[in-house]
Amino acid sequence: MASPTIKRGKRHSSGKSISVAGMSFLGRRCAAWVMEVYLVAISGLVPYSIAVYIESHSSSQRVPLHPVLAKVEEEVAQTLALPQGENPRQVPPLTNVFLGLALAMPLAVTGWQLYILTRTGRTLPKRWLKIRVISTSGRTPSGLQILLREGVGKWGLPLSIAYLLWRYSALFPNGGLLLGLSGVMILLEGGLLLLSPRRRSLHDQIADTVVIDTRHSLRNGSRANRNPQSPNRPSVTVEVPSDYAAYTRDNGNSHHAEPVRAIVLSPSLEEPQANLWLWMRRHPGTTLLVIALAGMTVILATFVGTQVYIQSKTDQRESQQQQNQEFQFLVTQLAATSPDPLEQRKSVILALARNEDPRAIALLVDLLGQETNLSVIDTLQQAFASVGTRALPALRQLNQSLSQQLQSLNDQNSQEYQLTAWRLRATKQAIAKIFLLHNGQLSQVNLTRIDLNQEINEMAPFTLVGEQLNLAGINLENALLNGARLGGSIFSSAGKDKYDDTSDDLRANLRGTNLVQADLTDAFLSGVVLERANLSQANLKGANLSQAQLKQANLSSADLLSANLQQASLEAASLTGANLTGVQLNKANLEKANLGQIKAARADFSEANLIQSNWQNSDLSAVNFSGANLQQTDLSSSFLKGANFRNAKLENANLAYSNLSQADLRGANLAGANFLGVSFFNPETSRSDNFLKAPVNDQSAAIVQGVDFSEVKNLSSSQIVFICQKGGIHPQCNLK
Template sequence: MASPTIKRGKNRSSGQTFSVTTVSLLPRRCAAWIMEVYLVAMSGIVPYSIGAYIESHSHSQKVPLHPVLASLEEGIAQTLALPQSQTQPRQVPPLTNLFWGLALGTPIAVIGWQLYILGRTGRTLPKRWLGVKVVTTGGRSPSGLQILLREGVGKWGLPLSVAYVLWRYSPVFPSGGGLILFSGVMVLLEGGLLLLSPRRRCFHDQIANTVVIDTKQGYKKRSSRPSSPSVTVEVPLNSPNYSQKQRRNRSPEPVRTLVLRPTIEKQSPNLWLWMRRHPGTTLLIISLAGITLILATFVGTQVYIEKKADQRQSEQQKNQEYQFLVTQLAATSADPLQERKAVILALARLEDPRSITLLVDLLGQETNLSIITTLEQAFASVGTKALPALRQQNQSLSQQLQAIEDQTSSDYQLTAWRLRATKQAIAKILVLHNNQLSQVNLSRVDLNKDTIEIAPFTLIAEELDLSGINFENAQLSQARLKGSVFASAGQDKHEDTFDDLIANFKGANLTQADLSEAVLPCVSLVGANLQQTNLKRSNLKQANLQKANLSSVQLLQANLQQANLKAASLTGADLTQAQFNQANLEQANLGQLNAVGANFSEANLAKSNWQDSDLSGVNFTSANLEQADLSSTVLKGVNFRNAQLNNANLTDANLSQADLRSANLAGANFHGVIFSKVQFTNTNGFLKTPPNHQSEAIIKGVDFSEVKNLSPTQIDFICQKGGIHPQCIVEGGR
């Protein structure tokens, strides 16, 4: 009798397999992802666009931007390294606040709803439309934690964080295009990992233990068992153990195999069970941990106690020194001056906030000029910590001096000396600590030049770094600030980003000040008085000069590209070879100025006033001069190509050698306009010669059909030089 053959072996562990048609599923997964992003993006873009449109077109009363929106705007600007806004606090129509609030809340609601239904059903709306579903490797819908891991960490959080870090420390920072590029690459790399996975699982699926399936085909699940030993028994069919009847009923198989597999349960790690099996090791670990914790607590407590004791001792010693010096100062009030001066300087070195207050109060009461000078030196030695108290004392003394009518009185002279001491102390601190002034507030401070014989003063702060200082409404007339820097890069070492250190001169008085070659990009000079100020070769790019008084200012070769000079006054200014590319001079007053060779290309000059100005050789290419007043101006050699001159007033303007090609002249007033220079042959000025062709305006192809107040002589010139006018057509048809 043949005995059965027994074989021992191991079975392979099997897992779940899903029937996924990769060719059809992959495009649908990508389409679902694009649709999900599109829904979220459009839910924010649409209300934001409506709010922006209302902001630019609404004439309703404006209100401050909602604090939440303002904080969000500031946070986004800081994160993305965007330039600082110069219009704080921002004013918007009420409806703009509403729609921008929706632009913030709607995407959050859409994302929350999509995540909720994804956790409940495994499908967002786009996934449901396209027959795509997310399930766990066990075939169930994913839990909330898995959804957060999959969507918040794996799909978006980690790729965008890596992209931001790479962008932040790359050479392309702070370019927004670089951030978009890095983000796109990282998102594509994260999603592209599915091409390397046998189950087409992206990185976010792997960390969340999920898989994407095709709901149209379903999935097939096989139970999994751990690998275990097996016994195989092979029984030949011709064995005597089988009867003839059994043999006839059996299928023609050569061998009958029986597999006996023991059931082995896989035990999960159990800390409590391990501790029960290893009591000695457990006790040792707990004892060592307890001793370490006790020692750490003891050492930390001792360090804290000693630190506090040292701090109390230092404060006590400083207090004793302060009390001693105050006593000495009071006791020696009638003693020689040298002893009092020594006490004052010792108080300044004490580094006690009470010392600064005491010295400021002493300055307001001191009558000895020598002691006042010593106090000035003491404040300078204290440094920037003394500036807040000095600023308050300076403002108080300035008001007192203005209230005294008799300039020959002793009170006036003594107050002038005290005020001069505060000015000198502030000036010395600016010079000695010029790289530590980014957060200094000197608003409303009086640093005007004084010509009083007893207390003369002139602020001299040339070629210093004064970035970030606040001079709002400060008095700085005739200050000498040549070559000083008032705006520089912040901690990120890149300009035009949110953390830039930018000074504030809003409402400041800078009449006759010397700011030549100064660095002032993006600086706020709103409403500032810059009358007769020297700004030659200064950098005012993107500066805000709305409603500023720039009368008789010197802007020779200055850079004001993209600057905002709306409603500013530049009467009598010298703008020779200045750069105003893309600047905003809407409603600005530019009468009687000299702007020879200046560049106003692409600038907004609507409703501006240029009467009696010399604009020879100015570049107005693509500039907006709608409703501008250019009457009695010299426009010799001016480039008006592609300029908007509709409804502009050019009465009695000299347009010889001007280039008007492609300019929009609809509704412009050309009464008395000179198209060519007239030359005289004798000293009496009566005999004229024909104009030189090189001195004529270039008007070929220019449309004068809607130009107003053209004389017959002007029309003849237009027709002869190739201009377009209805009367030229009539004459051509005769």
């Protein structure tokens, strides 16, 4: 009988393939993991980078960030303790499109990879690198196994542990440490395969899966793996001698060969999958009992829930009826006559303030807008104060209406003007009392465009006095707070996590607020938005304005003695005549700011952005400008004795007629700077050219050793002599 011949068919492969020659099995597993992460990351980073570029370079009209994207951004910021800016953020329309793609694309790529992993046991990188995930029974893993493997074991467990360790330890809120800790936990989870005899990582053990090498799989073995739906199909094992090919080649005739040593047929030993219907058929009594108990539980829960809901609605209805009856009674009492109608009216007004009916506040507003009796107006003010923060929205609307009405009246001696002023004063006093009574509970209060201006006339005097108030998180955008006394008040604080610069920080919004002559001594305004705010003649001694947003703010003649403005943004701000003595402004942004005639002795402007700012006729003695960017800055006629300009950028700066005695210019870039009439020493002498030829006192002379003056403009011959004598660099120094 002729021996059967075994044909060796050519193995065909489809799809993309990567050369895996020389790569170990463990190396290919790691490479596949890196490629999977890379595919997801790149799908989100590309559209996100485009969105950021468009946002920073587009000049198109801005629109609010899409609500879904804003919510995602808010949740991410809260989870990772990231600082959160203006909400809703204004972005170009295309930014919304690409940010949406940056959110959707990683989800789509992840979903597709999980889908094909469930169907074939291989993601695209696993297919390229010839590895596969199977269950321990040899089948393609189920959807539940993939969920346990990828969602729980590989990512969920290590990232959750890393987050909890970060969140409740001294590492919080440093985001870089969270990233590093997450990487360590993921490596530890995957590294457990080195301790497993079957090279199974923790996520494989959780999901009951194993990763196999398909690089050397036999064709018939691959076919068997592709037909997992035949659990009872017998397996066939054909054992072929290792020298079979050589043997048949040497002998030539097939009848001399023994190609098949043994054929073994064995049934599959795979365990049948759990079947709920089969279990129910085998245990009918238990099934009936479970169904009966479940049905009774559902009926009982429905009955109890219905009764609780009905009772709560009944109680709510009764409470509303009681409030309504009380409200109707008080309204009736307002119209009733009595021996002392004025006192009765006052008592009814105070009773309305205690009523929980929402119509009570609206009625009090109407009464205040129409009342002509000054004592009753004072009573209404007390009523609003007793209502608390619930009254603020209605008070804000009435305050704005009365303020506009007062501005439209020309005759200040008329009765209408006096009554309107008194009513406006009542709203201001009520709001001021609510500030005091509910201190620290105003983080969500909206008082935009509120009028709390100081009034010094005898008719309706008012001054907002709230020293050491906690106004963190309050919205006072475009409010009028002239002459307010808020010394020591807090306008910015950490949120519930007690850490600064995180998503839950409470920062007041003072954008466009009028704070002329306001007293903000020792106030805490760190990170507060003060763009376009008017702080002229304000007292800001010792105030903390670090990281505050003061773009286009008016700080002219403000007193900033010993204030802290580190990293504050003062772009295009006006500080004419301000007192900046001892102020900390290192790394602040003062581009195009107007600081003419200021007093800033010993102030710190190190590494600040001072491009095109104006400092004419200012006192800048002993100021620290080290590392600052002073390009095109006007420092003409300024007193700069002892100023530190080390490593400063002074290209094209104007220093004409300034006093640089004892100033340190080492490392400064002076290309194109104007040094017309600059005095390098002896500040007590005039700036005439004759003075520059006088003997130099080393103790009062500027430090110019090693400084390059080659491209400096308007240097006189005596100035060049001084520069050369003191070790400066100039082309004429080499001439004999």
